Structures are given as structure tokens and as C-alpha cells.
Amino acid sequence: MFPVYPDLKNKHVLITGGSNGIGEALTRTFAQQASEVTILDLDKDKGLKIAKDCENLNCKVNVYSVDLTNTSELTKTLNLIKQETPIVDVLINNAGYDPRYPLLEMSEEEWNHLFQLNVVHYFITCRELLPDMIKAGGGSIIMTSSHVFWIAKPDMIAYNTTKAAVIGLVRSLATAAGKHHIRVNAVAPGWIMTERQLEQWVTPEAKQKTINELQSIPLELTPDELMGTYLFLASESSRAITRQTIVVDGGYAQS
Template identity: 35%
Template sequence: MAASSAHSFANYPSLQDASVIVTGGASGIGMEIVRAFAGQGSRVAFLDFDVDGGRLLAAELQDGGGRVQFEPCDLRDIDALRRAVAAVAEAHGPARVLVNNAARDDRHSWEDVTPEFYDERIATNLRHMFFAIQAVAPGMIAAGGGSIINLGSDSWWRAGGGFPVYTTAKAAVHGLTRGMARDLGPHRIRVNTLVPGWTMTERQKRLWVTPSGLAAQLAAQCLPDPIEAVYVARMALFLASDDAAMCTANNYMVEAGSI
């Protein structure tokens, strides 16, 4: 079922002109999130180490009239992350919305994990989320509120194997969300976890989707259709909007009923 032909999606007036930061926005789910915010008239900036992909997306959306800023950034470098957030604030104003999307679910065997690999995977999939929150929170506090959306994963809920450091990091995202929701809540900053199921991005289809694997996934879901990134992006819009004003410290699942 094609989302564009089957559904009429909502428009959120509260996202018009909102300053938004998306990490890992050059491809996959992140790209769809960037597109979705641009379509709402937000001032959207995205951070990614894929320079070519980031520039192409920014040029495409700017040609379409969007106010889009691409900041090349390796999120494992926290000083670079802080500089990128500062550059976005200078261009678009302090972020009202942060979508902590960036992650890589590269497969690996538990027997082969070294301390160095473990640390690098945690830096890739978890550490930058905290420091992005730390970087944007002062501006949100000064503005009187904001929304932070951390991307989780259904993989650890389903006891998925084959990438143990990834599932460790993604499980930890929920602790980050809950703790920061408590700390930032008095400032009317909401913090939630958006939990996608197995989403059919180009990377997933290129590397890991097989006919048998997809059939098993669809059999596990309550709904019969593959999960497309656009549906994850639409949940991000809701959580960012004023419609979700009383939603915080919680998990919002887009996994077609597979857990």
C-alpha cells in the first residue's frame, strides 16, 4: 500500500516556522523526517556525515521552497556536534524540536566485539543523543518549552540477535528519555521515544531484506503491509507538535503490532 495514494496526512500549524534539528537526516528514516518537517513549513536543519547525500537533499528541498540547512557533522565528535547546533541556532534560531535519529544497525557477532568496537558503536548509536539534548536544552528553556524525540528500535523488545551492541544502545535510549523527561519537564520540554519496527529503507532493502525475512516480518505484524519510513516521520511530526502537549516520558510505537 503506497502511503501517498492511500492516506491523507495531517498538517500541524504549530510546526510552521518552528526551528527543527534532525540528526542523521541524509538518508533512510531521517531523510523522511526532514522531508516531513520541510513540508510543514518548519525551518529544518539536519546533521549527517554523508556530505554528498546531505547536500543533495538540502538542494532538492530548497529548490522546492523549503527552508532547509545541512550541517556536515560526524556525531561521534561531540565538539563538532556542538558547533553544528550553534550554527543552526545562528541561522534558524534555537531549536524548538530535536529529533535524535542518527544510528547504524550494522550486524556483528558477540564473539568478535572488542572494547574499541563497543565504544565506537555506543558513540554512534547513543552518546550523541545525550550531548545533542545538552546542546539544545538551554535554548528550549529560554523559549519556554520544546520537544525532544529519541529514536529507539523494536529490535531489543523482540529479543533480536545479531547486533548486541546496537540493541544495548537502543535499550538505553529509553532510560535516557525517561530521565531527561523528568529533568526537563519543569521547563515544558517533552522527551519521548519513537520506536520503529523493521522499516523498509533503501539501506535495509539493499543489505538485509530477503523474501523469506520479509515474509516472517509481515507474519509477525498485526497489520499486513511493510512499514515505510513515511509513517515513522508522521509520528515524529505529531510528537513535535502542540497536539502532543501532554505527551512525555513515553514510547510511541510504529511497528504495525509486531511486539
């Protein structure tokens, strides 16, 4: 299903939240491209299992267990990665969470914690890894946003706001980093049927309505439906593309 991008061979790809859901699919997909992959995720056991599986592809997968909401811990881990692995060529900020709340019935602590995961860790990884990307002469940064930015679901106000912030970060950082041949783009997935979504939020009725009534294409969206977009944005095939958000949702959101 996915093309092979020869320029991704031996490139170092760092993925936050790379042990589960979309992140797991990203890790396995870039391993199939013969990239070296580094996972940042609290779920170290799952990450190590994925790394073991990827040995059959002659791909090295490095696993670092870190709480992405802990800024000091994340910064220390990134400094360790810079000492132990090659310069990151492709940074994929992917980890996030999508809680539901009636109106704004959430605490300030819950609001801030969501921003720590969905926005602040994106900023920290960029801040820490960009200098070496600049020295290397270029790279690609891909951030996971959401089609919810356009749909604006009323029970996801905090989540919508974090994903709007990601798009703002992408646009500004792309403008600032472009002169260094660093591309910055976002992928905005639709409702992707990951294990967590199926366990926490998906009902048969909501799923069927989304696929058959709300999407233009009646297709169940799995993490695999996103992989071609991430690969393209990571490769030199997209070297003239930056500051963009690509929506992958079967034609649900109307911008």
C-alpha cells in the same frame, strides 16, 4: 497521508542523520509542514540535494556536515548552529546504525563506536540545545529507539543495548525537563525498508516472514509509516505527552 499541523509552521526542527533513510523522510515531511529544518549528517551532498528539492516548498533546509561520533566536532557544529539559525524548537535525534554480530564477537572499539553514534551524540545534542529551549519556554525532543529493545534479537546485542539506553535517557530527561514545558519522547520503529536495510540485511524470505508471520498487520513498513507519529510528537497536539516510547512496527513487538 499526513495531517497539517499549523503550529509547526516556521518552527525550527533539527534532525540528526537527516540525509538518508528515516532521516530523509523526516526532513522532507517537516519541510512540507513549512518548518525550517536543519540536517546534521556526514552525507552533505545528499543533504544539499534534499535542501534544493525543498526550496519548492518555500522551506529553508540548513545542511551541516559533521561526524556525529566525534564529540568535539559535534559540539563545535552545534555552537555554530546556535549562532546561525533560530532556536531549535524540535530536536529529533535519529541517526544510528544496526550491525549484526554473533554473540559478543565484536571488539571493544566496535562496541564503543556504536555507543558514540547511537547514544552519545543524543546526549551531546540535548546538552547543547536544552538551555536555549528552556529560555524559549518549551520544546519537543524526539529520539529514535527501536522495537528490537523488546524483541532482543541475539545477533544485535550491542544495538539492543544502545536502544535500551535511549529509552532510559528519554524517561529520565523527560522527568527533569518537564517543568520547563519540554516534552521528551521516543519512537521505536519496526523493521523499516530503507535503502540501507534493503542493501545490507533484507532477504525476500526474511521480509515475507516479518510481514506475514511476525507482524500483526501484514504491511511493508517504509519510512512514511513513521512520519505521522513524529509529526504528532513534534506538534502541540501532544503537549501533555512526555516520557513515552511509541512502538511503530505493525504489532510485532510484545511488551
